[in-house]
Every structure is written in C-alpha cells, then in structure tokens.
Amino acid sequence: MPTALILIADGTEEIEFVTPYDVLIRAGVTVKSVGVNLKNESFAVCSRNVRILPDEPSIDKIAANCDADILILPGGGPGAKAFCDSDTVLKLVRQFRDSGKWVGAICAGPTTLVKSYEKEAGGLQKATITSHPSVEKEIRDKGWSYSSERVVVDGKIVTSRGPGTSLLFALTIVELLCGTQKREEVAGPMIPPATL
Secondary structure (H helix, E strand, O other): OOEEEEEEOOOOOHHHHHHHHHHHHHOOOEEEEEEOOOOOOOOEEOOOOOEEOOOEOOHHHOHHHOOOOEEEEOOOHHHHHHHHOOHHHHHHHHHHHHOOOEEEEEOOOHHHHHHHHHHOOOOOOOOEEOOOHHHHHHHHHOOOEEOOOOEEEEOOEEEEOOHHHHHHHHHHHHHHHHOHHHHHHHHHHHOOOOOO
16 A cells, blocks of 8 residues: 655644545555754644644654655645755655655645755756645745646646645545546545535
C-alpha cells in the first residue's frame, strides 16, 4: 500500500491536516504525521487552537530516511511560514521532487513549494499550481503558473485552495495513489457534496 507523510506546525489549518489524514487512512494508505518546529514537544497548536498530537514530534528525526510516496503540506498562514522557515522541510520537498515522488500542498502550503524551488531549483521545473487567494500574488510574482481551479495536478504536484476544498484534495490524492475505483469506494460512504 502507498505511504504518506503529512507535516504539521503550530498554526497549521486543522481541516487541511485532519481531512487528508482521515481520507487516506480510509483508503488504506499508511499515513505518518510529523511536527515541524513545535513550541511544545508533544503537540501542535493549530490555527483555531485545536491541539493535535503528531505521530512523530520532530521532522529532524525522520527527514533523512523518509521513503513515503507523497509529502503533504497543509496550509494555515503561520504553519506554512514554519515550513518555509525550516531548511529541513525545504530539503525534504526538494528530495521528493528530485525523486519523482508526489508533493501535495493546500491553502498557503504551496508557498513552501515556491520557497524550496528558490533555494535550489536545479533541474526542477516550475508547475501550474493553485493556493488560497491570500498567497496568489506571492506565487505569481515568483513566476509560477497559477490556476483558480479547486484542485490542480501538474506533473507530480497536487495543490488545492483551502479548508473548503480539503475533501476534494484528499480524494484526488487517493485517486493518484490508489486509482479511481478506490476513490469511489472511499467517497461513497462519506456522502461528499455533489460538486466534488
């Protein structure tokens, strides 16, 4: 079965963390959550003050030996900034992209993709991505192609807009990792909105 690594920091948007984690588990994906520079060693204080206990409290302990199939970067402005400020996270994003693995980012999370590219572009190409409207200008100003679609897949990058698109984002990841049949199998009992 596929494996996923999802990052969490203080200020991460709860819905954008919990929804992909939950939906991927329903699909049979092995999911591990990892903290990034948490003020409290054992939990993250998210954007709405919900406390979440990651599976692993520190990215530094797992970054060198990460073999997941996808790296997921939730949004939430302060959480995304913590990702952008972490050299370990930026290197991990680069490692996933260099290896041809999936990287998923939602809301302000795509700013981490942009920052990682700025630090070490190498042979990597920019992609068409989407994000929360609040960081659209920042992404466009760095020369990335931008779409206002709810979910965008370009190469091995999947991006989405915000809390309201979290379920669509997660189901798209299920389809990319496990196929259309698994997506339908997971979505059916969840009774998603018809617009998904």
